[in-house]
Amino acid sequence: MIKNVRKFINEHEQNMVSLLKKLVEINSxxxxxxxVNAVASVIQAECEAIGLHVRRESSxxxxxxxxxxxxxxxxxxxGILMCGHMDTVFPPELGFNTFTHDETNFYGPGVADMKCGLVEGIYVLKALDALGLLQDMSxxxxxxxxxxxxxxxSSELILKEARNSFVGFVLESTRAGGELVIGRKGRMTFELEVTGEAAHAGNVGAAKVSAILELARQIQALEELNDLxxxxSVNVGKIEGGVGANTVSEKARAIVEFRYTKKDSGDKVWEAVQQLAAKPFTKGTSCTVRTITARPSMDTNDAILGLYDMIKEIGTEHGYDIQCAQCGGGSDANYISQTGIPVIDGIGPIGGKLHSVDEYLVSSTVPERAVLATLVIAKAWDLYCCK
Structure with a gap:
């Protein structure tokens, strides 16, 4: 099988690069x-061309x-769930909109995060179809x-499909060393808003009820929750408040995030945040917290390690050096892992400098990881879905 998969991917490598260029040059x-919808239309056409069913869900x-x-x-x-995202972090006005390359790398917005993974997923399906396997797989x-x-x-859609799957793969680009991701931190972003009493700074005296003062004290307490x-990790990333130097601030706010490896530690931090807000340090002020986004942790467990062992065995058999790592950043694997099915992330090509205008993808790993992913999907079907 390895010979046929490599032959197919090698014959279509330039098609993969052309598709990657096309997707990267669409601002999404x-x-x-x-x-984003233009990217979706390109992907839809590629998949419908080999007889796959494509459903679009609007929002x-x-x-x-x-x-x-x-x-x-x-x-x-x-059966098997594969997952990838079409959006990027680069707004059109940034002007970062070109696909370029040199002898070793491809460059462009979303080239690694994660339009390479979308191309990989499409060509895994095409390779399986060319081998005559796809029609017998879910x-x-x-x-x-x-x-x-x-x-x-989209998280509810992902969770729904994960519950109807035996195993999952997220096709994010992999780390510089090529490691598969077996665990990711959970993350919560929240807003802390403080209310005080507006007053003239020169006349208020000792009775000052400053929202900014209370916010500063809350920030110190929040930063003390860090336990690397x-x-x-806890980080106060943005603060706002006040109208001028001669006015005691009535309102102040901060945007804060915390990340955690295990659910129980995340729960404890969130409880501590709410306790701090419930008991302000500055008399007369009040604090409220509001969740902005939350993504659960992807906790490494025996099921994930078992799936990783399967991939490592494939690597050993076919000459791939397979290693693993845990990451601080989150992905949709965090959601998939909540359903209890084994999931591996970072099975895409190697890339780096994500979320920056220097984002790159190691070009030689595009066909390499497509071959590996095809072998992994085929083996996972036999081991997990044909019981």
Whole structure:
């Protein structure tokens, strides 16, 4: 099988690069619905060309989500979930909109995060189809439109499909060393708003009820919740408040995030945040907290490690050096893991400098990881879905 898969991918490598270029040069910033939908249309056409069923689910808040499925999945047979996102973090006005390359890398907005993964997923399906395997497999490929903002409008779709799957794969680009991701931190972003009493700074005296003063004290207490050895980080990323130097501030606010490796530690931090807000340090002030986004942690467990061992065995057999790692950043694998099915992330090509105008993708790993992913999907079907 390895010989046939490599032959197919090698013969179609230039097609993969052309498709990657086409997708990268469509601006699909999360807030650019038209651009995200244009990416969705390209993917839809590629998949329908090999007889896959494609369903588009629209949303008022974001672009369309794609559900790409084989006939067996459409008929309700449980199988394999693949997942990738179409949106990027680069707004059109940034002017970062060109696909370029040199001898070793491809460059461009979303080239690694994660339009390379979308191309990989499409060509995994095409390779399986060319080998005559796809018609006997139940596979669903979710391409969602709002992962970069927490998958607020697509997480329920992903969870629904995960519950109807035996195993999951997220096709995010992999780390610089090529490691597969077996665990990711959970993340919550929240707003802390403080209310005080407006007053003239020169006349208020000792009775000052300053929202800014209370916010500063809350920030110090929040930062003290950091516990890096335990994988817990808290960061106050933005603050606002006040109208001028001669006015005691009535309102002040901060945008804060915390990340955690285990659910129980995340729960404890959130409880501590609410306790701090309930008991302000400055008399007369009040604090409220409001969740903006939340993504659960992807906790490494025996099921995930078992799936990783299967992939490592494939690597050993066919000359791939397979390693694993845990990551601080989140992805849709965080959601998939909540259903209890084993999921592996970072099975895409190697990339780096994500979310920057220097984002790159190692070009040689595009066909390499497509071959690996095809072998992994085929083996996972035999081991997990044909019981």
């Amino acid at each position: 910033y999360t807030g650019n619905k038209e651009g 008022e808040q974001a672009g369309d989500n794609l559900v790409i499925e084989t006939q067996l999945h459409k008929e309700g047979k449980k 596979i669903v490929f979710i391409c969602n439109s709002d992962e970069e903002t927490g998958s607020i409008n 050895p335990q994988g817990l």
